[in-house]
Amino acid sequence: MTALLIIIVAALLGITIWQISKIFKLSQPIESDDSQIxxxxxxxxxxxxxxxxxxxxxxxxxxxxxxxxxxxxxxxxxxxxxxxxxxxxxxxxxxxxxxxxxxxxxxxxxxxxxxKGRKAIFxxxxxxxxxxxxxxxxxxxxxxxxxxxxxxxxxxNVEETDETLVVEIYAYQFAWRARYSGEDRTLGEANVRFIEGINQLGVSETDPYAKDDIITTVLHLPVDRPVLFKFRSQDVLHSAYFPFFRSQMNVVPGMTTQFGFTPTTTSKEIRNSDYMVDKVRNINEIRENNDNLGPDEKSYEFEYYLLCNKICGVSHYNMQMKIVVETEEEYQKWISEQQTFGELTAQN
Amino acid sequence: MSVAAQPLANDHAHEEGHHEPTFIEKYIFSTDHKMIAKQYLISGLIMGFIGIAMSMLMRLQLAWPNETFWIYEVLLGRFGEDGVMDPSIYLALSTIHGTIMIFYVLTAGLSGTFSNLLIPLQIGARDMASGFMNMLSFWLFFISCVVIVSSFFVEAGPASAGWTVYPPLSALPQAIGGSGLGMTLWLVAITIFVASSLLGSLNYIVTVLNLRTQGMTMTRLPLTIWAFFVTAIIGVVSFPVLLAAGLLLLMDRSFGTSFFLSDIYIQGEVLSYQGGSPVLYEHLFWFLGHPEVYIVLLPALGITSEIIATNSRKPIFGYRAMIASILAIAFLSTVVWGHHMFVSGMNPFLGSVFTFTTLLIAIPSAVKAFNYITTLWKGNLQLNPGMLFSIGLVSTFITGGLTGIILGDSTLDINVHDTYFVIAHFHLVMGISALYGLFAGIYHWFPKMFGRMMNKNLGYVHFWITAVGAYGIFFPMHFIGMAGLPRRYYKFTEFPYFDDLANTNILISVFAFITAGAQLFFVYNFISSIFYGKRAEQNPWKSNTLEWTTPVKHIHGNWPGEIPQVHRWSYDYSKLNKEETDYVIAGQDFVPQNVPLQEHEEEMDD
Structure with a gap:
């Protein structure tokens, strides 16, 4: 509402200036020169x-x-x-x-x-x-x-070493999935033609490397360990944009693209940094005063996120995935609790 | 060649003089370049009105994403039901806004208007090499305008895949509604547009090469003509590639080929496409897309060169360096397209190459900017509205150009690619700059086009509000881009992290509304001056170029008698005689190109 007021004030101001200039013009003695030069x-x-x-x-x-x-x-x-x-x-x-x-x-x-009378220099x-x-x-x-x-x-030029964590980021209208390579450290074969029922990412059920792959909706990364992302899309172009990690790569149907970085700050650390504490406090004040938000939406806690940065359809503006950067131990604990692809398909 | 052609043209002009053209011949299917220029100008301005109105709707949505506005329902119909903008129409608005502003306003509106008006008049020709082709070019453009605007009335909405229409989004109606009939109309419109542009460009090239009057050597051409000429060449080189990309896309869409598509699963089924690559499309598109920036910008820079020199009462500084810069920019513009694709998945080594070529292009651009500034130095600046817009152009060209150093660097592009930083950059460097060039040209050559003067005070008001507003919109926009705010987002409220940027977005929108409102001064001034403006004298700005030697009232063939001969370049402003006691022509600080060299006078620049 305040904004609307601003517009009205600005418009009125414009009209005032215009009118004043008009009056000013009318009150001038009639100039002999009206050549418009x-x-x-x-x-x-x-x-x-x-x-x-x-x-x-x-x-x-x-x-x-x-x-x-x-x-x-x-x-x-x-x-x-x-x-x-x-x-x-x-x-x-x-x-x-x-x-x-x-x-x-x-x-x-x-x-x-x-x-008048000034000479320009040639x-x-x-x-x-x-x-x-x-x-x-x-x-x-x-x-x-x-x-x-x-x-x-x-x-x-990301060098793949023994330490490198290989993660596939899979994009579709309008969400992301992460696929971890599991204990064999190799991602199983995948193609859109394998997509069927619960196998949303089209991972090959016959490829032995795929058995221990782990598919998740939240991206967990251990701190200080290089990650190599392999990007795959099932429908249109997307772009995996990680603003806090200064990383971005388009996700292209029909090919695999890649990008690597090493996260250096855990989610907990950045949440407690002075910068983020201030920022989040400010955001929470804004949210408190925002009447459009329900009571459970008012409070915000910082999480890293991955967002889509290449126009991909109607809900492009809300295609995000939460990223958690944590210590190696926390990460190991989390990953061991996840279901593998083999377990997933065995259920059916 | 030109000498031989002239007598014929003269006879022709005399014969034509007796024939009174009908209304249709004169105003509709006219082959006179001056009338075609006006047709381009007015269609371009109408398209500009539509394009800017679309951006206002987008700014309204971005500033207050969760409010309802009745205007959405009025203008967008069922896409704005109950005053809520539909996310799909937001994408359509941004797509068509881009398409209209880049192709229809700044390519056709700017280059079409002023190339047509000025090429024959400034080189001393009776008309374009082919008047008929010229007419055809305009009418194809007009049909293209109608097609693109009509796409708003298609049931599933107009093309919505962004103005770059990257497949697969633009190829699959299942992916977004606008990729159905709306996208087909987009492709049809652009195809017709390319045809129109090619007919126009070929005509400009031939005319400049063959129809120069006696004495008008290439190094005596005003910089406007150099700019239009080189622009036409870039257009001929790059537009056909866009046509090729469009054609392949059309085949993927309609005939099941797989040039750009592969491995797609959408809405529960696997499509049969196999082996194509969207990256190929990106290469083809940007092979036009980047030169297009210069197709838009060079004419504006040419216009500015002429207006700044005339109004500074000084020769343009470094005439030859300016020509060299135009040529260097033109050449480099065709080898930098990859900087739009640093993170597209192409080989990073290519990224290095394109970074190198891209930053090279900063050099001729810097030379041009410095030359403009030096032209002002120790001048006697006549601050007419056209001059203000020209100075404004230099300012926005510098501001926008400098941020190009960040985007052209593959490393830095990673984090600002496709954010509002890019939006701010290209709106300043090509959008606002080229619009300033367009306005400068209109204020300056209005007397030539309509035989009347535009009101200068309204022009001043127009300029200052626009200048303040344009920076008010786009300077802060860089910063929300650096915060990682992505472009083409219908709203940002899904990310609480962006909540504290909302005020800046409101600020930007308020500036946008004020700036757009200020354009109404121009609209009023333009229309009322056509009918009621003060009658113009023959050479109101005391300019040297040949167009001001023609009578105010338009005649077919431009000059009633012989075509004037040219004896000097067009920048002899404030040139002193040998004793340095007075100007070359006593009491007059300019020497038109058709005045022979005076006694003891040395010719500049030969």
């Missing part, structure tokens, strides 16, 4: 408005960094730190360029606003200047490219 006075006014505008723009940038950059999600995987560092360097660099170039642009628009070319502003971007960008490519190949 900028006059000396227009140049003066518009030039000054560019100064006002740059103040507004800097203010907006400051406000955004000051009060919105806290939304940046905390990092919880091994490569996230490297990612964040590259991100902050890039942001610092582009904001540096942004502040300077925007200032020059708007300042020149003000400083050189047209005046200045068509300067090879030295152009060389400078070609070579500077070349050098900075080269540095960024090289830095970025090192990180990229490090993130994307």
């Amino acid at each position: 900028a006059t000396n006075k227009d140049n003066e006014n518009q030039g000054k408005l560019f100064l006002v505008f740059i103040v507004f723009f800097y203010g907006l940038m400051l406000y955004s960094f000051w009060s919105l950059s806290k939304f940046y999600a905390p990092a919880a995987s091994d490569h996230a730190e490297d990612y964040d560092q590259l991100f902050f360097i890039s942001v610092a660099l582009i904001m540096f360029v942004q502040v300077i170039t925007q200032f020059m642009l708007h300042w020149f628009a003000f400083k050189y606003r047209g005046q 200045y068509a070319d300067n090879d030295k200047l152009e060389f400078i502003w070609t070579i500077i971007p070349v050098i900075t960008l080269s540095a960024l490219i090289i830095y970025g490519l090192f990180s990229w190949s490090e993130i994307m």
Whole structure:
């Protein structure tokens, strides 16, 4: 409701400005010049408005960094730190360029606003200047490219060792499933053509490797152990987006894609971090005042989540899976309580 | 070639002078490039109105996802029953908003209008190389507009798979309702659009190459023409690939082929498709999709170059560097498409290659931005509305371009891919920038198109509200993207984690409504000026280019007598005579291109 008020106020404000400008215009002595071409006075006014505008723009940038950059999600995987560092360097660099170039642009628009009798300089070319502003971007960008490519190949080339946990993430409209490879550490064969009844993921019932596979609706990950995800979709494109782990990979029907990371912060740890405590308190206050929520929905506790980030149909906006990062012992305990695929099919 | 062609064209013009065209010949099936330009402009603006209205509905939904608004029911019918927006129509709105704004407004509306208007006028030609093809191009475009808009009246709704229409979602009606007849209409509309675009582009290329007047060498062309010319070339190279992708998709949908589909189980049955790959579609799509960004942007930059030079009363700084940048951007734009696909499942090594080419494209872009800024330096800026929009374009081009450095870096793309960060980036760098270019062009060439002036004060109000609003919408949007807010979500309330972003979404929406409202100033100004605007003089902005040597009243063939010859480039503003006592032409700070070199005058840039 407050928002609606804001709109009404804004609209009224707009109308007021419009009316004032109209009155202002009418009260002016009739100008001889109505050519609709900028006059000396227009140049003066518009030039000054560019100064006002740059103040507004800097203010907006400051406000955004000051009060919105806290939304940046905390990092919880091994490569996230490297990612964040590259991100902050890039942001610092582009904001540096942004502040300077925007200032020059708007300042020149003000400083050189047209005046009667002013002569513009006839200045068509300067090879030295152009060389400078070609070579500077070349050098900075080269540095960024090289830095970025090192990180990229490090993130994307996941080496599978004895320690690596292999998990299949299976996507369909509109939910996720996780399949663990079990004791043999090998995922059983699977294809959509095997889907039948309770065998929702199309795992081969004849493949011996599949017998000990474990299919779950919540993704549990042991902390500090590399995980290699194999992604499979049964219908359309999805994208497995793990914002806290700085990871994302599209899930493509007809092929298996992969991505790996090592979670470094358990769910419990991140829940108790200062950042998350503050954030969750704030969210709970918002939820408390939200009349659309039922009493049992009011209280929120942070959990990691995986979400779909490639348009996949009507319920795309609600295709999520809970992720629990826990200690190795907790994980072992949890996984030992899960039903294997062999047990599942044996029931039928 | 051009010299030989001219006398013929002259005779033709004289003969035509006696024939009074009928209403249909003059306003509907016109082959005159100036009329076709106006037809493109007005259809483009109407499509723009529709496209922006759609984005308003989306912003309303995103800001207050759980409220009901009667407007949904009024505009969306059964998709907005009881004032609740249906999730499927949200996706349809975002799909058609993207399609309309990119193809219909910024490709056809911008390039179609100004290439048609300015190419013959600025190179000194009687008309396009083929007036008939030009007319055909417009009418195909018009049919395409009708088809895409009509898809809103299809029972299961229009195409809803995002403007990129990735299969399998776009191929299977079982996956989403909009992939039925709505998607077929989308494909038909785009196919017709590609045909229209190709006819137009080929015409532009031939006209620029063959019909330049005497003395108009390639290095004397105004930068507008360079931009339109190169844009047309990119279009000819890349649009056919989109057609191919569309055709293969059509075959997958209708004839059971498996170009893009494989291993699909949907709604309880396994489909027979085997062996195709959606990634192939993505490659084909983005082979057009990325150059398309520059098809949209280059004409805007060309328009801006011309307007900034004219209104700064200075030559554009680094004319040759500007041409080189346009060519470099054009070339690089065809080898960077993979940066849309870093996490598509393609080989990570390809990701490295595309990161490299993508960041390269920042270099010519930076050169252009710096050249614009230097052009303002020590000028005598005439701050007409067209000039304000041009300066605004440089500003948004820089802001939006810089965040491209983050998205073009494969590593950084991982976490902001398909979030609102991307939305903010491309709306600033191609959406808002190109729209500013469109507005700048309209304010600047309105006198040429309609023989009247637009009201400058309304223009000022239009610009300032838009400038504040556009940044108000898109600057904070980067930050909700960095929070991991995904695009194409009907609402975010399913994730309590995003609850604290709701206020920012409301802020963005309020700015969006104000900005969209400000466009009504423009609409009013545009329509009323056509009929009641002050009559324009022949060369209101004191510009050098040839279009201002034609009479205000349009005639078929553009110039009543001989076509003017060209003796210099188009940027001799504030050029001094040899003794540096006065301008080359005493008391006049500009020298039109058709004025011969004065005594002791040296030609610039040859």
